[in-house]
Amino acid sequence: QQPVQSPQAVILREGEDAVINCSSSKALYSVHWYRQKHGEAPVFLMILLKGGEQKGHEKISASFNEIKQQSSLYLTASQLSYSGTYFCGTESQGAQKLVFGQGTRLTINP
Amino acid sequence: NAGVMQNPRHLVRRRGQEARLRCSPMKGHSHVYWYRQLPEEGLKFMVYLQKENIIDESGMPKERFSAEFPKEGPSILRIQQVVRGDSAAYFCASSRKDRRGNTIYFGEGSWLTVV
16 A cells, blocks of 8 residues: 655755655555656665664655654755655565655755 | 666557567666656556566556566566557666665656557
8 A cells, every 4th residue: 555645745945944754554664765856767865674774865864663654754954956756665564565655746946 | 887777768659559668677686666657646566576476566457568577688568559548657676686675776767658
């Protein structure tokens, strides 16, 4: 089942912060975050694993609440290059595939 | 170190023709995923394969669509008798091996237009 992302869209000024949430109704093993710019491939940002291991990006952080089956992506001091659509992908305990949320469109204005 | 390679990048087919999309995974990757993305929508899972084996095809339409990942050569997503609704971007992704929590990397996508 598809994870649910919120908000669906965010508009910020350069330098502001943003939080994107991802929740699932299933027990999760891992959460993966990607950013996609229009007409391009999704680019890997971050993976969070059950048990606390985290691999990711320098200026973007994330959390994974294994009890609530939720993850949040934190973008601080946003830059123009952060614009794009952010997708969370979840890997549930019972399945080996990565299923993506509907995406959150982030627009950064100067 | 080449990434995930997809071809063709753009493909135009008339209704009723066949479309074949190819994907070569990253070096050292033995698992391939196919996703479909309609304009302004999310990434919809289609199929997950390893060499000579389909692991999960729960997202594949029951008819006209098939996928394979042979022992030698690229993974192929085949769409027979295409219809206008098949127009979309098809992304392939690959990962190292069957271990949970592996990062998957996406190719540049193949944009199919059915006219």
